[in-house]
Amino acid sequence: MAFELYYWPGLQGRGEFVRLALEEAGADYVDVARRHDGMVAMNRLLEGDGANRPPYAPPFLKDDDVLVGQTAAILLYLGRKLDLAPRDEQGQLWTHQIQLTIADLVAEAHDCHHPIASSLYYEDQKTEAKRRSADFRDSRIPKYLAWFETVLARNPHGTEHLVGDAITYADLSLFQAVDGLNYAFPIAMARLLSEAPAVAALHTRVARRPRIAAYLPSKRRQPYNEQGIFRHYPELDA
């Protein structure tokens, strides 16, 4: 049976980290909420109708009788199932640790445009967004990129992958984080990626993987916009 991915239609958001794993693996999946009446099905599960283990929020994934929410937990599950993580437990834990660090970076990227409340409009927190974005560009992105550079440099199998000698969901997620930051902060990222050549090379390499290269220009990949995590507001970039 096909995997069922549930996520808000109209934006990449956190669902995109799951989509990239499914696409890279060539997995059979349905992006449920983008289908006609799909939101009804999503809301039913979100309201936990009858489910003993209701997810807190999208994205969540249904695989037969397994229902799992939280992006990093979904990828922990898919990593084993789709061979997108090492087979040994320590390797899986390390891959997950990297994923959780990428998740922290992504949450900070979101809060750049919503530092006060997700429930308020950007326009109602624009002044605060400018202050937060300046710190994010000057202090936070460089700290994360430096760590990813270190992880790549210390991989005993070489700098091609974050973990071991094969693609993992952590590579796909780092691609997406960098790709999103490039969209949101093009000026800052051009400067910062020149100091993080191994991360920049990983981003390019993932984009060229056959299934990812086929996915990115397809309709299954939703375009960036100012509804998602990564938003391009020129006043927040420098």
Added chain:
Amino acid sequence: MAFELYYWPGLQGRGEFVRLALEEAGADYVDVARRHDGMVAMNRLLEGDGANRPPYAPPFLKDDDVLVGQTAAILLYLGRKLDLAPRDEQGQLWTHQIQLTIADLVAEAHDCHHPIASSLYYEDQKTEAKRRSADFRDSRIPKYLAWFETVLARNPHGTEHLVGDAITYADLSLFQAVDGLNYAFPIAMARLLSEAPAVAALHTRVARRPRIAAYLPSKRRQPYNEQGIFRHYPELDA
């Protein structure tokens, strides 16, 4: 060999979620950075001296040759090792999913007093902190508490535990999240917990577990203060 926990001395912080798991299990552990010269050892590992898998930030745990960072990943590891998670894979994934949701709540609690940047003083973002805290108290805490209530209500084994019929690290972490919020937002939490009786009961029950009851008044438990995640600034509560 004893577990080695590495975390900033002088505050509970994210390290506390790991401490509670170690304490509940009666595990032999060293809180390295609180020892004389412990910070030297922590910084050495943090700078990744020689480590192929350097942690991004504290807390991290060393167990013989295993080094694991990221609070939720540490608990995923300890859950299996210390019998603080179900034995079946789906149960472990569900416990982890709850932990990741608690981690989201905790990150939001932190950003209440630091909505602009962790690197700035609270006094330099007090106006923004007031705005963010109002939304956190009025919208966010209630949403999380409602979900935990649902999870407890739907546990087929009863409302005593979040998962199954035994204590897990998720119960300990929810205790700590509620305990910290009670310290930071006493007025709001008195009101909100009256609407979340199962969560309030879990908090009370965990505090009375023999090993936790022995730990809480001990010197191993550091007091709350205005350096940690949960800070009591009266102007942020209502």
